[in-house]
Amino acid sequence: MSDLWRRCLERLEGELSAEDLHTWLMPLQARDDADGLQLYAPNPYTLDAVRDRYLTRIEAVLSLLSGQSMTVRLEVGSSSANGSHRPTPVVVKPSAVAEAPPLNFHHNLDPHYTFETFVEGKSNQLGKAAAMQVAQNPGRAYNPLLLYGGTGLGKTHLMHAAGNLMREHNPNFKVLYLRSEQFVGSMIEALRTKSMDEFKRRFRSVDALLIDDIQFFAGKDTTQEEFFHTFNALFESKQQIILTCDRYPKEVDKLEPRLKSRLGWGLSVAIEPPDFETRAAILLAKAHDKGVKVSEDVAMLLAKRIRSNVRDLEGALNTLAARANFYGRPITTDFAEETLRDLLATHAQAVTVPNIQKIVAEYFGVRLQDLLSKRRVRSLARPRQIAMALSKELTEHSLPEIGEAFGGRDHTTVLHACRTIRKLCETDTRMRQDWEQLIRSLTG
Numbered sequence: 001m002s003d004l005w006r007r008c009l010e011r012l013e014g015e016l017s018a019e020d021l022h023t024w025l026m027p028l029q030a031r032d033d034a035d036g037l038q039l040y041a042p043n044p045y046t047l048d049a050v051r052d053r054y055l056t057r058i059e060a061v062l063s064l065l066s067g068q069s070m071t072v073r074l075e076v077g078s079s080s081a082n083g084s085h086r087p088t089p090v091v092v093k094p095s096a097v098a099e100a101p102p103l104n105f106h107h108n109l110d111p112h113y114t115f116e117t118f119v120e121g122k123s124n125q126l127g128k129a130a131a132m133q134v135a136q137n138p139g140r141a142y143n144p145l146l147l148y149g150g151t152g153l154g155k156t157h158l159m160h161a162a163g164n165l166m167r168e169h170n171p172n173f174k175v176l177y178l179r180s181e182q183f184v185g186s187m188i189e190a191l192r193t194k195s196m197d198e199f200k201r202r203f204r205s206v207d208a209l210l211i212d213d214i215q216f217f218a219g220k221d222t223t224q225e226e227f228f229h230t231f232n233a234l235f236e237s238k239q240q241i242i243l244t245c246d247r248y249p250k251e252v253d254k255l256e257p258r259l260k261s262r263l264g265w266g267l268s269v270a271i272e273p274p275d276f277e278t279r280a281a282i283l284l285a286k287a288h289d290k291g292v293k294v295s296e297d298v299a300m301l302l303a304k305r306i307r308s309n310v311r312d313l314e315g316a317l318n319t320l321a322a323r324a325n326f327y328g329r330p331i332t333t334d335f336a337e338e339t340l341r342d343l344l345a346t347h348a349q350a351v352t353v354p355n356i357q358k359i360v361a362e363y364f365g366v367r368l369q370d371l372l373s374k375r376r377v378r379s380l381a382r383p384r385q386i387a388m389a390l391s392k393e394l395t396e397h398s399l400p401e402i403g404e405a406f407g408g409r410d411h412t413t414v415l416h417a418c419r420t421i422r423k424l425c426e427t428d429t430r431m432r433q434d435w436e437q438l439i440r441s442l443t444g
């Protein structure tokens with residue numbers, strides 16, 4: 001590998017996500033030549049992506065490292081190919097992009113994120129059903145489809161699954177997936193290189209546009225403006241839009257009202273934290289996919305102790321698998337307890353009844369002693385019921401023990417609180433958001 005290119009990659013490592021680096025830049029091969037650096041992309045898709053997104057930055061870093069102005073020549077091929085057989089490299093400059101009439105398209109979906117690998121439970125079944133319907137009838141079922149909920153709960157997975165299914169039905173279907181930061185980045189780059197026409201064309205020429213984590217649009221007015229127009233164009237010509245957000249978009253500050261209103265045109269579905277059974281089932285499915293032997297006991301242990309989100313569960317499984325492999329030991333419950341001691345302790349720490357009471361009191365702005373008192377005013381009764389229901393959900397304590405911890409109440413009062421809150425979570429959006437937010441604070 002060219003030494004200059006190696007140093008350039010090292011520098012870019014600090015700027016780009018590992019995913020982008022591995023997807024786009026690592027596959028490139030480099031060769032120094034008299035005029036600058038020659039980069040070879042394995043296929044036209046990678047070439048397009050590198051040219052559109054990274055070329056300017058690569059040239060800037062190379063110039064910095066070499067102390068002279070550097071030009072990068074980009075082509076499809078390999079640095080080891082015989083020079084005489086290689087096509088003549090084209091010097092690709094960002095300004096050339098606007099002139100190129102047909103757009104090469106590549107989808108960037110993760111093939112592992114499918115409906116088959118997605119474990120369904122009560123918390124996500126609505127989201128899964130909606131994503132499937134959209135995939136089977138893009139642009140017509142629900143447009144846009146918005147999946148919202150806390151981090152690591154499977155929104156991205158479902159979004160890719162919908163995209164993958166669309167392409168399974170029609171391999172020519174153009175599905176473009178982007179994290180919202182990438183949308184912002186592309187737009188800034190297009191503004192800088194005066195290639196907004198190309199930008200607009202790129203986003204409007206797809207059959208389905210999937211944008212992840214749109215809460216990052218908050219406060220970015222130009223981006224919102226551009227996204228708004230892209231949205232309208234896609235919507236009008238019945239191209240599918242799928243979006244995710246970490247909360248109900250109406251709750252996102254600094255998101256333009258007209259955009260919020262557009263988001264409400266289709267279907268918004270909450271993805272909630274999975275319950276214990278779903279967490280255990282996800283773990284067993286992930287272990288099976290990775291070829292890791294995990295017993296039901298171990299899956300239950302992890303599912304019981306790690307409640308925050310699926311990403312954390314998966315992280316714990318990866319750690320276990322790596323350690324078991326390293327030490328050549330089977331994954332027993334003892335091994336899991338021993339290996340994940342610190343992680344499990346962190347997750348256990350927050351989830352005690354006193355801590356739940358304290359966090360709930362702070363969340364609703366009431367005094368702890370009032371929460372535990374016998375006073376029945378509504379401003380105290382509801383937070384108290386929530387705290388009781390959370391204690392049942394997140395700790396191993398029995399109903400009588402929880403009643404005792406709440407100023408000596410009867411176990412039927414706790415049971416009533418649990419039922420009331422569960423029902424309210426199904427019917428009242430605000431209530432469900434409070435509930436999820438509190439679960440996140442306590443288990444995150």
Ligand SMILES: Nc1ncnc2c1ncn2[C@@H]1O[C@H](COP(=O)(O)OP(=O)(O)OP(=O)(O)O)[C@@H](O)[C@H]1O
Binds near residue numbers: 120153154155213314
């Ligand atoms: N129900 C599920 N079945 C199988 N895997 C799941 C499920 N839910 C989540 N996962 C896995 O958990 C990990 C995190 O999920 P994902 O990235 O989709 O979360 P997210 O909700 O998009 O989070 P963020 O908002 O942080 O982007 C992924 O590896 C995904 O495959």
